[in-house]
Amino acid sequence: MSTDPQSVRDRIVAIIAEQAMLDPSEISVEATPADLGIDSLGLVESIFAIEEAFDISIPFNANEPEKSDFDISNMGAIIAAVEKLVAEKA
Amino acid sequence: MTAGSGQRDGAAPAASGPAGYVPPPVPGLRRVAITGMGTVNALGRNVADTLAALREGRCGIGELHFQDVERLSVRIGAQVRDWDPEAYFNRQQISLYDKFTQFTLLAAKEAVGQSGLDFQGELGLCSGVILGTAGGGLNTWDENYRIVYEEGKNRVHPFVVPKLMNNAAASHVSMEFGLRGPAFTVATACASSNHAMGLAFQMVRSGAARVMLAGGSEAMLCFGGVKAWEGLRVMSRDACRPFSANRNGMVQGEGAGVFVFEDWDHARARGADILAEVVGFAMSSDAQDIVMPSAQGAERAIAGAMRDAELNPEDIGYINAHGTGTAANDKTECAAVAHAFGPHADRLMISSTKSMHGHLIGGTGAVELLACIMALRDGIIAPTIGYEEPDPECALDVVPNVAREARVDAVLSNAFAFGGLNAVIALRRA
Numbered sequence: 088m089s090t091d092p093q094s095v096r097d098r099i100v101a102i103i104a105e106q107a108m109l110d111p112s113e114i115s116v117e118a119t120p121a122d123l124g125i126d127s128l129g130l131v132e133s134i135f136a137i138e139e140a141f142d143i144s145i146p147f148n149a150n151e152p153e154k155s156d157f158d159i160s161n162m163g164a165i166i167a168a169v170e171k172l173v174a175e176k177a
Numbered sequence: 178m179t180a181g182s183g184q185r186d187g188a189a190p191a192a193s194g195p196a197g198y199v200p201p202p203v204p205g206l207r208r209v210a211i212t213g214m215g216t217v218n219a220l221g222r223n224v225a226d227t228l229a230a231l232r233e234g235r236c237g238i239g240e241l242h243f244q245d246v247e248r249l250s251v252r253i254g255a256q257v258r259d260w261d262p263e264a265y266f267n268r269q270q271i272s273l274y275d276k277f278t279q280f281t282l283l284a285a286k287e288a289v290g291q292s293g294l295d296f297q298g299e300l301g302l303c304s305g306v307i308l309g310t311a312g313g314g315l316n317t318w319d320e321n322y323r324i325v326y327e328e329g330k331n332r333v334h335p336f337v338v339p340k341l342m343n344n345a346a347a348s349h350v351s352m353e354f355g356l357r358g359p360a361f362t363v364a365t366a367c368a369s370s371n372h373a374m375g376l377a378f379q380m381v382r383s384g385a386a387r388v389m390l391a392g393g394s395e396a397m398l399c400f401g402g403v404k405a406w407e408g409l410r411v412m413s414r415d416a417c418r419p420f421s422a423n424r425n426g427m428v429q430g431e432g433a434g435v436f437v438f439e440d441w442d443h444a445r446a447r448g449a450d451i452l453a454e455v456v457g458f459a460m461s462s463d464a465q466d467i468v469m470p471s472a473q474g475a476e477r478a479i480a481g482a483m484r485d486a487e488l489n490p491e492d493i494g495y496i497n498a499h500g501t502g503t504a505a506n507d508k509t510e511c512a513a514v515a516h517a518f519g520p521h522a523d524r525l526m527i528s529s530t531k532s533m534h535g536h537l538i539g540g541t542g543a544v545e546l547l548a549c550i551m552a553l554r555d556g557i558i559a560p561t562i563g564y565e566e567p568d569p570e571c572a573l574d575v576v577p578n579v580a581r582e583a584r585v586d587a588v589l590s591n592a593f594a595f596g597g598l599n600a601v602i603a604l605r606r607a
Contacts, residue, residue, distance in 0.1 A: 108268075135332070144332075
């Protein structure tokens with residue numbers, strides 16, 4: 088499994104794009120999950136898909152998303168957090 | 178239950194006013210109309226195809242196709258072939274809908290479409306849904322046990338719980354149509370659908386609800402689902418032959434049936450096509466054995482349904498039997514019918530359509546109600562196919578192998594579950 092940062096980013100964008108039913112080119116780094124039309128269930132499902140894709144565990148509690156250690160405020164934050172977890176695993 | 182029945186027959190005044198007007202609840206019992214029906218099962222993905230198969234005596238049972246089927250000793254079933262959820266649902270929906278919910282939603286859409294009802298506004302507030310299922314999201318349990326036990330993974334999809342829960346189908350139906358009144362699921366094994374429809378009937382009859390969607394669904398045809406049934410040693414490896422002396426067990430099926438039960442006056446006021454009238458329901462418990470059926474318990478439910486409907490044995494022209502094709506059920510059921518009907522038992526017709534659509538367990542009564550409505554509405558009695566040898570312990574007119582034309586005015590549908598739970602529904606021609 089590649090840990091090339093560009094590859095990690097592209098794969099996360101692809102997962103979110105699929106969930107949001109958008110083209111990956113429409114996913115900007117500033118976009119929040121809400122901007123993309125992803126509700127709380129969609130977010131939980133996206134996180135599951137990201138965990139599966141990179142074989143990592145994401146510390147995300149759907150009951151209290153704001154209090155999680157995992158920053159989901161926008162795409163850039165999500166990508167950075169996943170890249171950090173992938174790097175820690177390597 | 179006879180109290181208040183005079184009001185039922187005493188022709189409550191027809192509701193007037195614009196279509197969709199919801200009159201306030203009135204005291205006394207209401208008549209209950211069926212104004213919509215829908216199904217997905219091995220015989221067809223809609224009512225028309227299913228009734229055509231029942232008329233032709235076509236068998237929906239064949240080789241099972243799913244992962245690990247080669248590890249089963251029972252490899253036949255009435256499976257919905259080439260099921261492709263993506264043809265009906267989007268990706269987000271599929272992530273939340275187990276197969277039993279998918280079947281239910283398709284059947285419910287057909288039923289509501291036929292009824293022509295729109296539940297937006299006030300009608301939705303006094304309408305609901307009661308569905309039966311035994312296994313609920315059993316495919317979801319099966320897939321995810323495989324992931325954690327066999328594949329050794331430590332993570333499952335986040336929607337496993339909302340997907341597998343037994344009330345998922347009822348909840349999604351309520352959301353799909355805006356049914357904001359009573360909504361729940363009944364799990365009484367093979368009687369689940371009949372219990373669900375019986376309760377829905379009672380709610381509309383009592384005025385507690387104006388319209389209820391009712392029926393049930395099952396999707397147990399997966400490795401774990403069939404493996405569990407194998408253990409009981411009641412499954413046939415070749416065919417389902419109810420009432421035939423050479424019968425050797427039941428064959429599982431899958432699918433759903435959903436009906437629209439509507440206040441009769443409400444249906445009449447809007448000019449709805451009434452498919453049949455639900456007139457009676459009774460349930461009983463054997464209180465005896467967890468798997469062996471009791472003729473007395475079954476008879477009490479049969480007699481109770483007729484009493485509730487104010488029908489005499491001579492009024493019943495057809496019974497859709499529970500008729501599983503096991504040695505125990507079929508002889509016990511025939512004894513119960515013979516005792517409940519006396520001399521009329523030899524003049525009525527009784528068939529088991531499980532010989533064609535298989536045993537849908539918690540969904541079976543719902544699919545079987547279609548055969549009852551066909552008998553009343555079209556005058557066609559669905560046969561018991563696979564019938565090869567008379568059994569002196571099942572010496573009733575089981576409509577062997579070929580459908581029959583006959584005018585019948587009232588019918589019963591039997592369901593007798595493991596656990597000794599019996600539920601019988603009575604319908605009358607509209």
